Amino acid sequence: MNLSILQYQFMQNAILAGLCGGITCxxxxxxxxxxxxxxxxxxxxxxxxxxxxxGLWLGFNPLxxxxxxxxxxxxxxxxxxxxGELNPDTSIGIIFSLMLGLAFFFLGLMPGSRTEALxxxxxxxxxxxxxxxxxxxxxxAIIVGLVVIFYKEIQAVICHRxxxxxVGIPATIVFYGLLFSTGVTITASLRSIGGLLIYCLILNPxxxxxxLTYSLKRMLLIAVAFGVIxxxxxxxxxxxxxxxxxxxxxxxxxIIFGLATAFSPKRKVKGWQQIQLxx
Amino acid sequence: xxxxxxIKIKDAVVSYREDVALQGVSLEVSQGEFIxxxxxxxxxxxxxxxxxxxxxxxxxxxxxxxxxxxxxRNGTRLRKRTGYVAQVENIDPRxxxxxxxxxxxxxxxxxxxxxxxxxxxxxxxxxVLDIVGVAHLSQRPIGHLSGGEYQKAAIARALVQQPEIxxxxxxxxxxxxxxxxxxxxxxxxxxxxxxxxxxxxxxDLGTLPPICQRVIxxxxxxxxxxxxxxxxxxxxxxxxxxxxxxxxxxDTASLCS
Numbered sequence: 001m002n003l004s005i006l007q008y009q010f011m012q013n014a015i016l017a018g019l020c021g022g023i024t025c026x027x028x029x030x031x032x033x034x035x036x037x038x039x040x041x042x043x044x045x046x047x048x049x050x051x052x053x054x055g056l057w058l059g060f061n062p063l064x065x066x067x068x069x070x071x072x073x074x075x076x077x078x079x080x081x082x083x084g085e086l087n088p089d090t091s092i093g094i095i096f097s098l099m100l101g102l103a104f105f106f107l108g109l110m111p112g113s114r115t116e117a118l119x120x121x122x123x124x125x126x127x128x129x130x131x132x133x134x135x136x137x138x139x140x141a142i143i144v145g146l147v148v149i150f151y152k153e154i155q156a157v158i159c160h161r162x163x164x165x166x167v168g169i170p171a172t173i174v175f176y177g178l179l180f181s182t183g184v185t186i187t188a189s190l191r192s193i194g195g196l197l198i199y200c201l202i203l204n205p206x207x208x209x210x211x212l213t214y215s216l217k218r219m220l221l222i223a224v225a226f227g228v229i230x231x232x233x234x235x236x237x238x239x240x241x242x243x244x245x246x247x248x249x250x251x252x253x254x255i256i257f258g259l260a261t262a263f264s265p266k267r268k269v270k271g272w273q274q275i276q277l278x279x
Numbered sequence: 280x281x282x283x284x285x286i287k288i289k290d291a292v293v294s295y296r297e298d299v300a301l302q303g304v305s306l307e308v309s310q311g312e313f314i315x316x317x318x319x320x321x322x323x324x325x326x327x328x329x330x331x332x333x334x335x336x337x338x339x340x341x342x343x344x345x346x347x348x349x350x351x352r353n354g355t356r357l358r359k360r361t362g363y364v365a366q367v368e369n370i371d372p373r374x375x376x377x378x379x380x381x382x383x384x385x386x387x388x389x390x391x392x393x394x395x396x397x398x399x400x401x402x403x404x405x406x407v408l409d410i411v412g413v414a415h416l417s418q419r420p421i422g423h424l425s426g427g428e429y430q431k432a433a434i435a436r437a438l439v440q441q442p443e444i445x446x447x448x449x450x451x452x453x454x455x456x457x458x459x460x461x462x463x464x465x466x467x468x469x470x471x472x473x474x475x476x477x478x479x480x481x482x483d484l485g486t487l488p489p490i491c492q493r494v495i496x497x498x499x500x501x502x503x504x505x506x507x508x509x510x511x512x513x514x515x516x517x518x519x520x521x522x523x524x525x526x527x528x529x530d531t532a533s534l535c536s
Contacts, residue, residue, distance in 0.1 A: 034374065034375065040295075149393065150392070152387050152390075152395070152396070155376065156384045156387050158374075159374070159376045159380070159384055162365070163363070163365070163384065163436070164384065165334065165358070166332060166334070166358055166363040166365075167358060167387060167436075167440055168359030168388025168389065170355065171383075181288065210375070211373075212376050213374055213375055214373075214376075214377065214379075214420045215377075219375045266372075
C-alpha cells in the first residue's frame with residue numbers, strides 16, 4: 001500500500017479533522033443519546049446548515065452563520081420544550097421544518113454556481129483548510145475540557161434532570177450548555193462532514209457505545225473510538241475508492257452501530273423487560 | 280403558630296398559567312416535625328413542596344425556609360440542604376449509570392462545582408446504601424431496579440445529602456405493598472435517628488406513617504384543615520375532603536391511637 005499520500009498537507013489536515021471531529025461529535029453524541037435529545041440535535045444540525053447557507057448567500061463566513069443559527073435554535077428549542085407551551089415534539093418539529101425551509105430558501109436565492117453550498121450538504125474532509133482545522137481543534141479542546149471539569153454535574157443531569165435540580169445542581173445551565181455544545185460541534189464539523197450528514201456522526205458512535213456498556217465513562221471512551229475510526233475509515237474509503245468522504249464516514253459509523261446492536265449484551269435486558277411486562 | 284419555625288409560608292399563591300395551584304397557603308413547621316400532607320389529586324400538595332425547596336415560583340406571598348427568604352437567588356443554596364424524593368419513575372434500563380453513582384448525586388450540590396467526591400464520601404455512600412438495604416445492588420445500573428429498590432436508592436441519595444428538611448412526594452405510590460411497608464419503616468427509622476424535619480405527601484390514607492405528628496389536609500390549592508392525626512383522620516372529615524364516603528382503614532386508625 002502506497003502511504004506517500006500521508007506527507008501531503010491536505011491529507012494530514014483531513015486525518016486531524018477526522019480525529020477532532022470524531023472526538024467532539026461522539027462526546028456530544030453521548031449526551032444527546034443518553035438524554036434522548038436526538039430530534040433536538042437533528043434540528044440544531046439543520047439550523048447550522050441554514051445559517052451557513054445564509055452566510056454564503058450574503059457573502060460572510062458560513063461558519064459564523066452556522067454558529068449563529070445553531071446557537072439561536074438551541075436557545076429557542078430549550079425554553080420552548082421546558083415551558084411546555086407546546087408538546088416538545090411539536091415545537092421542535094416546527095423549528096426543524098422552518099430551518100429546512102430557510103436552508104432551501106437561501107440556496108434558491110444564491111446566484112451563480114452553488115458548488116460551495118453543495119459542499120456544505122455533503123462535506124469534504126479532504127478539502128479542510130488550516131483555518132477550519134484550528135477552529136475544530138479549539139472546539140474539541142473546549143468541549144472535552146468542559147466535560148472533564150463538569151463531569152459530575154453532566155452525569156447528574158443525564159441521570160435525572162429534575163433530581164439534579166432538586167439537590168442544588170444548576171441543572172438548567174448544564175442542560176442548555178449541552179444544547180449549545182451540540183450547536184458549536186455541528187458548526188465546527190460542518191465543512192468536513194456536511195450539514196446533512198453531520199448528525200449521523202453525532203448519533204451513530206454514541207448509540208453504538210450505548211449498546212455496549214453500563215458505565216458512562218466507558219461509553220464516552222468507546223464512542224470516541226468509534227467516532228475516530230468512522231472518520232478515518234471513511235477518509236480512507238474516500239481516498240482509495242474515490243467516493244464522497246462525508247457519506248463514507250456516515251456509512252462506516254452506521255455499520256459500527258449495526259454491529260454493536262447485533263452483539264449488544266443489553267439485548268438481554270430488553271428481552272427480560274418483555275418477559276416482565278408479559279408476566 | 281410554632282416557635283422558631285424552620286419553614287414559614289405566608290399567603291403563598293402559585294399558578295401554572297391559568298391554573299392556580301396554591302391559593303393563599305400559610306404554614307409554619309417547627310424543627311424536627313414530621314408532617315403528613317394528604318388530599319385528592321390536584322390539591323396542591325406537590326406544589327407546596329416545590330415552594331419549600333424553591334422550585335415553585337410564588338406569584339404572591341412569601342416563604343422563609345432554613346432562615347432564608349425563598350427566592351431565585353437562594354433557591355440553589357436551599358436545595359443543597361433539602362432532600363427530595365419523588366414518585367418512582369421509569370428509568371431507561373440501558374442508562375449507563377450505577378446505583379452507587381446515582382446515590383452520590385445527592386452530594387454533588389453541596390460539593391459545589393469543580394470539586395470531586397472524596398474517598399470518604401464514597402465510603403459514606405456505601406454506608407447509606409447499607410442502611411437502606413440496597414448495598415448488594417450498588418453496582419447495578421439504576422434502570423434495572425424494581426420500584427421499591429429504586430425508592431430506597433432515592434432515599435439513600437437524599438440521605439447522603441445530609442438534609443435539614445426531607446420532602447417526600449408520594450414516595451410509595453406505584454410500588455407493591457411489601458416494598459411500601461419497608462420504605463415506610465425506613466422513613467420512620469431515619470426520622471427517629473436524625474430528627475430531620477419531614478413533610479410526607481400522599482393521596483393514599485393508608486400510607487401515612489404512624490410517626491406523623493401533624494396532618495395537613497389540602498383541597499383545591501388550599502390548606503383545608505390541619506391538626507393532630509386524631510382530629511383530622513376521621514371519617515366525616517375525610518369524606519368531606521375527598522367528596523366521597525371515605526372509611527378510615529385500620530392502619531390509618533392506628534395513627535390516631
